[in-house]
Amino acid sequence: MSNRKYQLRKKRHKRVRHKITGTPSRPRLVVFRSLTNNYAQLVDDEKGIILSSASDLKNKSKATKSERAKEVGAEIAKKAQEQKITEVVFDRNGYKYHGRVKAIAAAAREGGLKF
Numbered sequence: 001m002s003n004r005k006y007q008l009r010k011k012r013h014k015r016v017r018h019k020i021t022g023t024p025s026r027p028r029l030v031v032f033r034s035l036t037n038n039y040a041q042l043v044d045d046e047k048g049i050i051l052s053s054a055s056d057l058k059n060k061s062k063a064t065k066s067e068r069a070k071e072v073g074a075e076i077a078k079k080a081q082e083q084k085i086t087e088v089v090f091d092r093n094g095y096k097y098h099g100r101v102k103a104i105a106a107a108a109r110e111g112g113l114k115f
Helices: 003-017 065-082 100-110
Strands: 028-033 038-044 049-055 089-091
Touching: 028 065, 028 100, 038 065, 038 100, 049 065, 065 100
Parallel strands: 028 089
Antiparallel strands: 028 038, 038 049
């Protein structure tokens, strides 16, 4: 990845983070995607803690990245339901709402989370 793309993504993320924060009742759902894996976290910004997280690191299937992203979204929704969290603030982390980011969001919505 070029340094310029990374800088632009970080600039977008910084701009968005000034507007949204996570609370204990409505945490921030943060999405991160690397070249090979997908990650999602529920963050309480008031206390500065991660409430739960999900990733496809342990998933050794031959599924595509987007299919694995759907599994991550379903997993984070399940963990949120266990903690009695129904509403979240979606933080796409400066990425375009497309592909894997969109797949995580769609699967989380299907799992019962409201954005």
